[in-house]
Amino acid sequence: MAKEPRIYTKTGDDGTTGLIGGSRVKKYDLRLEAYGTVDELNSWIGIVRSTDIDAHAKTILEQIQQKLFVIGAILATGENASALKDRFPCKKEDVELLEKEMDLMFTVLPELSHFVLPGGCLPASYCHVARTVCRRAERRIVELSEKVKTDPLLVVYVNRLSDYLFVLSRKVSQDLKVPETLWIPGNL
Secondary structure, three states: OOOOOOOOOOHHHHOEEEOEOOOEEEOOOHHHHHHHHHHHHHHHHHHHHOOOOOHHHHHHHHHHHHHHHHHHHHHOEOHHHHHHHHHOOOOHHHHHHHHHHHHHHHOOOOOOOOEEEOOOOHHHHHHHHHHHHHHHHHHHHHHHHOOOOOOHHHHHHHHHHHHHHHHHHHHHHHHOOOOOEEEOHHHO
8 A cells, every 4th residue: 555645744844845856945936925815815706606606607717727737837846947937828719718708808897997905795796806816916916026037928827817816806706796896996
């Protein structure tokens, strides 16, 4: 009978972690900040997907989660294993899927003339939390890309994903018949 592998390795006890390819970096390295934030985003999207939203949105969110795992792996790959990054690219079609999904939702959403305050119902609120984490992931990836070669399409995808999550929050509110709370500056 095969021995069950342990989740703990103790190799990170010195404050470093291993990248794909074997190199080690400090746990506060920009690369870890980037892929750690992508991992956090993936977890929030998992929460959105586990709420009472329509089946189509759940399917798209699962596809997004799969792509975020790929993006995390790309970001976790050290320069000494850069050939691995080419095996799992972020593709233009991935960005186009998000745009197509937003265009579909726009056909049924009312035009927006004000900012929307996050909230209303839990699924929409979770979409907003995921959106803000997505924006942070984008900032971390941009920062990393100034120091190491990074596929520019990763930034495009994550940028578009934050837009998608905002539009999804609106669609979820509409589907659940929960009115959006608009930010009206004159009401201050």
